[in-house]
Amino acid sequence: MAVLETQELTYIYSAGSPFEKVAVDHVNLKIDAGQIIGVMGHTGSGKSTLIQHFNGLLKPSSGRVLLDGRDIWEDKNKIRDVRFQVGLVFQYPEYQIFEETVYKDIAYGCRNMGLDESEIKLRVIETACDIGLKEEILERSPFELSGGQKRRVAIAGVMAMRPKVLILDEPTAGLDPAGRDKIITHIKNYHRRTKNTVLIVSHSMEDIAGFADKILVMNKARLFCFDDTVKVFGRSEEISEIGLDVPQITKVFTKLKKQGLDFGKEVYTVGYAKDLIIKYLRERGL
Amino acid sequence: MLKDITIGQYFPSSSIIHRLDPRFKIVITFIYILMLFTGSSVSSLAVGAVYTLMSVLLSGIPVKMFAKSVKPLLPFLLVTAVINLFLVDSGDIYFEWKFIKITEGGIDISVFMVVRIILLITGSSVLTYTTSPITLTDAIERLLSPLKKLKFPVHELAMMMSIALRFIPTLIEETDKIISAQKARGAEIDTGSFTTRAKNMIAILVPLFISSFRRADELATAMECRCYNGGEGRTRLRQLKSSPKDYIALGITVIFYAAAIITAHWLK
Structure with a gap:
């Protein structure tokens, strides 16, 4: 069964003003549980806007987003629960770090969920291991760490909430090749262990080609295609035409x-x- | 929610007001403020209102935008108006019940104040809507340049102002991003009790401070790389030039100001 589904999802920025812009235009898609999905698209293609609908940060102008078959906006007061089930890691997530220690920062999301201390501890240590952070780092200030480590702390903060669906927006942007490979490997390991759905947004197919089950391509606010990786690459010429690198x-x-x-x-x-x-x-x- | 801030917003266009010399625009705005606060007769305020209406129409900016800049202040205006209405005690008494007393003076003062402040905001919005922040600070620098003789750091002040203005939109965008990121981790920003919301502000302010300092640091390095060393011997890309239309605009404003003074004295 589809874990996430959108029906005629449309989002318009600054509706009714001279700056009005359709960012997502009647998108219909079904994402099956347990898969790794690559999300691709040019800057301004609407992919970032699209993924912010999946956890209810943005409310559709029209259309619906279904999580496990239920409209996430059915009960406005439960939107926070949706955010715990669909974890979203933004681009350059290291800039959202604020706590004094790595441990506390990873635990922030779990604390907002209202979990008890022992459960939080368990999850923080487990996630730190998943993402390749050593235990002695947990008591250090996150601001002393290297860029790649900070990024992993920020990703761990979302992973620790154990979301059914984990969405990462350009998790490797601005990292050197070694840092990039590390993060990709850890995400793969996380997926193998938890069997949760993972969505990875990326500019470059090179990054996600090797391990994505399906690829979703956005172009000019519309869904260009959403299919098995092999089939999407079968259309590599069309994809080059819309300005994406194969x-x-x-x-x-x-x-x-x-x-x-x-x-x-x-x-x-x-x-x-x-x-x-x-x-x-x-x-x-x- | 932060996108509604209109302060310092600029609407590029080519109306007559957009094309005026920014130095003149600043001087005109000062005269305009004096005009609004001359006397307290209905007729002098009417002169100010006509002038405001005229400049709003000439600027070619939708009236809706001006309403948007006045809107956030309305609650304050109404509260002070109500306080004035009940507390000012002068002139004929229109209504009296126990300790509540409404007098002619009270009505006058509250109505005048509301109208004046609305005109003031609208009028100064004409300035900021039609002048880009950069030209505005250029003009301030030029207008203040006589103070250089008194060792007043005019250029540095103007530079700080342009940097501050330049980074308002950047910081707003950054704040929006951080809010979204913390919300994605379940922070209650616009829901929840007052204390949880206050606690969650830390999660927004700390990253915002850190990134501001980082930005300041990067900007300083970038400026030094281009050999910036203050105002000494610095020439400008955009020279401010006045033209006949600037003098005409100034003349019209002075005439309106005179009209406001005259009506305030003679048509009491």
């Missing part, structure tokens, strides 16, 4: 296809490409 390896294979070497399959990871080429060469006895 993985380098996909570009190589598109060029090869144009020059007459068709593997008949969509290629978007280097590992898979290697297997294909070796198989191809073997078949020809090279």
